[in-house]
Amino acid sequence: MPPSPRRLAYIDASARVVVSHPTYPMFRILTEMAGGSIDEVRAINLHLDRRVFLERARDARLIWLCNPNNPTGELLPLDFVEEVGLASDGVLVVDEAYFETSGVTALPLIERLPNLVIVRTLSKAFGLAGVRVGYALAGATMSDALRRVRPPGSISVVSAALGAQALSDVDGMHQRVQQVKDERARLRLGLEALDLEVRDSAANFLLVLTGRSAAPALLKKGLVVRTFPAT
Structure with missing residues (x-):
């Protein structure tokens, strides 16, 4: 049974959040802003320690996974991403900021992983760094949970127009x-x-x-x- 939207929608002081190290620093910043506790899995020779990461992910409220990873450039296989998602009833967020370059996406896993959220940005391949436009891909249950906590006016009219123009090319x-x-x-x-x-x-x-x-x-x-x- 998929986790409830309430559990999916937020983290607080009781939440343990798993991240790799090194990785995109905003994962830690956003987690700490929300009061969550960071559980950091250090890389081995700049490669993710998959065994330890999977074990730590099992009872985590939220798992951040950057694929390809920033700053190492490591691309994890989708079977590992799926294994993490199946092992945990927490939220698995896969950051695909560099999807357009890697050509690999976890999108086919959404039907099997109701706890999966894929996030992408227009800052890289579309050249809109600073405009702050991106999007999320998820199943129905997760999408409903995200809509409940999305702040109004989260994207300005100018940013929306620039994003639409970029996506047209x-x-x-x-x-x-x-x-x-x-x-x-x-x-x-x-x-x-x-x-x-x-x-x-x-x-x-x-x-x-x-x-x-x-x-x-x-x-x-x-x-x-x-x-x-x-x-």
């Missing part, structure tokens, strides 16, 4: 995504030629293992890169 989006993937491959070859370790990525970025001096040196050349501490 899907062919253009696919062309830009292919250009990004081609450049990603070219950049990787160049970085590996410098004997740098570059991780496999199904997203629109590459994670490169470097020393601390790399980012300041690149900044002097006018190149801004995002940095992460060693994990």
Whole structure:
């Protein structure tokens, strides 16, 4: 039996929320804003520890799963995503911010997982970063629960218009995504030629293992890169 909409719709101080580490930092921020307790599963060599993650997910109120993951670029197989969803009666949120680049989606799992929510954004492939437009995909029970807690005016008229315009040019989006993937491959070859370790990525970025001096040196050349501490 699927969990009730009331349980699905919110988290509070009694809620344990499972996330991987490293991952998209807003998962932690949003959870802590709602008063939830973070249960962090640390990666092994920048790969998700699937066994531990699955075990921790079993009795969690909410599970955040970024696929492909930010910042590692790791793409998890859908059978693992389904296993997590079946193991827990909490909400499984799969963040597919980079779906257009990876081409892999958990959408076929919605019919079998009433606790699944897929969230996507127009900030990446559609180039609308800062406009704050995205959407969710879920089954009927979950969609009803989300509608009950959605604040009025959550998207401005301007943002809605920009989002609609962006979605009208899907062919253009696919062309830009292919250009990004081609450049990603070219950049990787160049970085590996410098004997740098570059991780496999199904997203629109590459994670490169470097020393601390790399980012300041690149900044002097006018190149801004995002940095992460060693994990």
